[in-house]
Amino acid sequence: MAYQSESLIAQAREIREASGVSQRALSERAGLTQSHISQIESGKMEPGLSSFIDLTRALDLEVMLVPKKLVPAVLSLVKARATRDMHIHAGQPNDKRFARAERLVKKMKHLYGSSADLDRIEDTLRFLRRFNISDQEMQLVRALIARLERYQASAQAAPVVRDIAQNLQQLRNSIVHAAPSEPRPAYSLDDGDADADA
Amino acid sequence: MAYQSESLIAQAREIREASGVSQRALSERAGLTQSHISQIESGKMEPGLSSFIDLTRALDLEVMLVPKKLVPAVLSLVKARATRDMHIHAGQPNDKRFARAERLVKKMKHLYGSSADLDRIEDTLRFLRRFNISDQEMQLVRALIARLERYQASAQAAPVVRDIAQNLQQLRNSIVHAAPSEPRPAYSLDDGDADADA
DNA sequence: TCGAACGATACACTATTCTATATCGCATAG
DNA sequence: CTATGCGATATAGAATAGTGTATCGTTCGA
Numbered sequence: 001m002a003y004q005s006e007s008l009i010a011q012a013r014e015i016r017e018a019s020g021v022s023q024r025a026l027s028e029r030a031g032l033t034q035s036h037i038s039q040i041e042s043g044k045m046e047p048g049l050s051s052f053i054d055l056t057r058a059l060d061l062e063v064m065l066v067p068k069k070l071v072p073a074v075l076s077l078v079k080a081r082a083t084r085d086m087h088i089h090a091g092q093p094n095d096k097r098f099a100r101a102e103r104l105v106k107k108m109k110h111l112y113g114s115s116a117d118l119d120r121i122e123d124t125l126r127f128l129r130r131f132n133i134s135d136q137e138m139q140l141v142r143a144l145i146a147r148l149e150r151y152q153a154s155a156q157a158a159p160v161v162r163d164i165a166q167n168l169q170q171l172r173n174s175i176v177h178a179a180p181s182e183p184r185p186a187y188s189l190d191d192g193d194a195d196a197d198a
Numbered sequence: 199m200a201y202q203s204e205s206l207i208a209q210a211r212e213i214r215e216a217s218g219v220s221q222r223a224l225s226e227r228a229g230l231t232q233s234h235i236s237q238i239e240s241g242k243m244e245p246g247l248s249s250f251i252d253l254t255r256a257l258d259l260e261v262m263l264v265p266k267k268l269v270p271a272v273l274s275l276v277k278a279r280a281t282r283d284m285h286i287h288a289g290q291p292n293d294k295r296f297a298r299a300e301r302l303v304k305k306m307k308h309l310y311g312s313s314a315d316l317d318r319i320e321d322t323l324r325f326l327r328r329f330n331i332s333d334q335e336m337q338l339v340r341a342l343i344a345r346l347e348r349y350q351a352s353a354q355a356a357p358v359v360r361d362i363a364q365n366l367q368q369l370r371n372s373i374v375h376a377a378p379s380e381p382r383p384a385y386s387l388d389d390g391d392a393d394a395d396a
Numbered sequence: 397t398c399g400a401a402c403g404a405t406a407c408a409c410t411a412t413t414c415t416a417t418a419t420c421g422c423a424t425a426g
Numbered sequence: 427c428t429a430t431g432c433g434a435t436a437t438a439g440a441a442t443a444g445t446g447t448a449t450c451g452t453t454c455g456a
Contacts, residue, residue, distance in 0.1 A: 004248045008247070008261060024403090033445060034403080035403095035404085035445085035447090035448095036444060038404055039405085039444095042405095044405090046246055046248055047246070047247050047443080048247060048444085049206070049207075050203045052247045053206075054202065061263045062265075063261060063262070065206060065261060066262050066276060067260075068260055071260050071262070074275065077268060078263075078264055078265065078272075106445090110411085220431075221433065231416070233414095233415085233416085234414060236435080237414095237434085242435090243412085245413080246412095246414085249414080314426095367424090
């Protein structure tokens, strides 16, 4: 099925395997379930565009639109470097946290209905996830996520959710402002703290 | 919604509009319905991966996976090409074609008398020539010019000419409509228009 | 031989895509 | 004023994506 996407998916799979990432590991980083990934990779299911993007992003890839004429050029460019370049930092607790948080939000939307604030949180999480954020910033994010988890089922969740949304938004804004167009210099490779919180 | 895919979809839309392809036309080529395309473009719906691929293929684009590190490189490659294509370079084939087409129209007016349609064609050609148009748009223009050349002396020229005038007009409209706030490079670059008549 | 991690699969259920068709308001050309 | 083409929108139904959870067979290392 889905003849068009086959090659892209196969590509993604190859890269995943070449990077030594298991479906389960990827599923956490991408925010999908392992079973989902399995079915996508084996062609039993066709992913939505954003699922696919989530997948590829978790593999350090970008989905790009390229004019047909330029495909060979881009291809040669990519291939030249791709073979030895693909290495993924194995454990990235931050990513895990984000994935977890995103799933939490998704679940909340399910259970209690969508809301502007939840949408905003979701978007902002996705945004922040793409950036290499500093430890300090991540601490804030972690605190906010923890708070969200704590209050998810409470009766007064609404104002809390709103507050969290606002905080995340502010963080995002500050980052955007600080980084006009430049790629951030990749900090955050340290993060010595084990990932054991709930 | 779907923060990740937004930019890709926006890109596709820009390209569609820049190419003067309507949603309806695209829907036929891509095998989706117009309403579907509308909802995707306006963010009201998230396309499946293969729908998106269908869309982009119909726009002469390829969806590619690029390692994050190479994104800037690829981007510059694509952009360079795009701007080069959109740039009016004196002595480029595009300009030649326009010059030729304008001469042809002038000749026709001479021989067969002026007409509203011919006037419109002339007008539109002048407009388009001054504008930076993409490859795809130019292909359409070329096709239309070729048709004009073919039918210039035929007995049933009139309806053909009218049709061509209409097509050009539409192209023009779509371009104007598509670029409300967009920083198109170099309008006033060459109002002097030294005109490479090589 | 045991156990852990891998990928594949099943199943029940929900949410969403996608089609098909029709209409709307709007701009523009005849 | 009428016709046409544009994009946005509505609605109903069929198809399928996606979740959550659980299991299976296999491979591999201890």
